[in-house]
Amino acid sequence: MKLKINLLEAKSILIKSGLPGSDWVINPYNGCLFGCMYCYAAQIARWKHPDEEWGTFLDVKINASELLKKELEKLEKKFGKKDFGFIFFSSVTDPYVGMEAKYKITRSCLEVLANFGYQGGVGVQTKSPLVTRDIDVFKRLKNVAVGFTVTTLDDKVSRFLEVKAPPVSLRLRALKGLRDAGISTYVFIGPILPYFSSKEDSINQLLDKLQEVGVKEVWFEHINLSPKIKTRLFSFLKKEAPELIPEFEKADTEEYRQALERVIKRAVEGRKLKMGLGKVIYHRKLPKKK
Ligand code: SF4
Structure with a gap:
């Protein structure tokens, strides 16, 4: 499949965030070559690419670091300090998508934050071990946490649904590398994959493994089956594994969510794990079954 890489100049880079736990978001790229089948960004970050x-x-936002420097200086004048809240990389792309090895847009933005002396929190979330390249910059930031998205322990499941993202085994190794380097880490289990990762045993195994690599904080997120996400995901499942469709359908009910939350609560309790925001995140309310 032919990839289209476009270099462009963005108009702004530090954007107010509506995400839970974040005040600002930086997307060094628009689009994501990992192509996960459950990706919500696939619907919102493609307005310039409706047919692709x-x-x-x-x-590739080639002027991102330049813009960021200017925007930070402006906000410092406005707030009179170097802390404007939590800055998150990224909401509609992976900041360490493969092309980051070449263009270093994320790295240059992190360097700008470090050189500026940003005092607020910075979060970086990825599926790529390339993030370990930037340990030197993370060490220069006052308050940084690096998160890996881990939705399964099985590389085959990861390859199936997170099509071109680095296998989960490499993510776990990278997590350990970051922890050994003294960087604060967390794991984002999102979406919790119906059938593959939603059973009590799978959740327990996943948390055991994460603790083995030193993870102390875990975020959980219910799968988002909004109509657009569902259309893309289900047309893929229909072709590749139609028997999974009823399993995913089941996940789109309040009853499923509540049962899963009880399982997660049991699994987290007693493990001394911190749960991000203290709850399982969801992105849309579901009607209760009559
Ligand atoms: S890595 Fe994230 S942004 Fe990229 S396709 Fe997967 S879910 Fe979407």
């Missing part, structure tokens, strides 16, 4: 398949295009 998600996972086949990437807009």
Whole structure:
């Protein structure tokens, strides 16, 4: 499949965030070559690419670090301090998508934050071990946490649904590398994959493994089956594994969510794990079954 890489100049880079736990978001890229089948960004970050398949295009914001420097200086004048809240990389791309090895847009933005002496929190969330390249910059930031998205322990499941993302085994190794380097880490289990990762045993195994690599904080997120996400995901499942469709359908009910939350609560209790925001995140309310 041919990839389209576009270099462009963004108009702004530090954007007010509506995400839980974040005040600002930086997307060094638009689009994501990992092409996960459950990706919500596939619907919202493709307005410039309406006819291109998600996972086949990437807009590289070549002026991101320059813009960030200017925007930080402006906000410092406005707030009179170097802390404007929590800055998150990224909401509609992976900040360490493969092309980051070449363009270093994320790295240059982190360097700008470090050189500026940013005093607030910075969060970086990825599926790529390339993030370990930037340990030197993380060490220069006052308050940084690096998170890995881990939705399963099985590389085959990860390859199936997170099509071109680095296998989960490499993510776990990278997590350990970051921890050994003294960087604060967390794991984002999101979405909790119906059928593959939602059973009590799978959740327990996943948390045991994460603790083995030194993870102390875990975030959980219910799968988002909004109509657009569902259309893309289900047309893929229909072709590749139609028997899974009823399993995913089940996950789109309040009853499923509540049962899963009880399982997660049991699994987290007694493990001395911190649960991000103290709850399982969801992105849309579901009607209760009559
Ligand atoms: S890594 Fe994140 S942004 Fe990229 S396709 Fe997967 S879910 Fe979407």
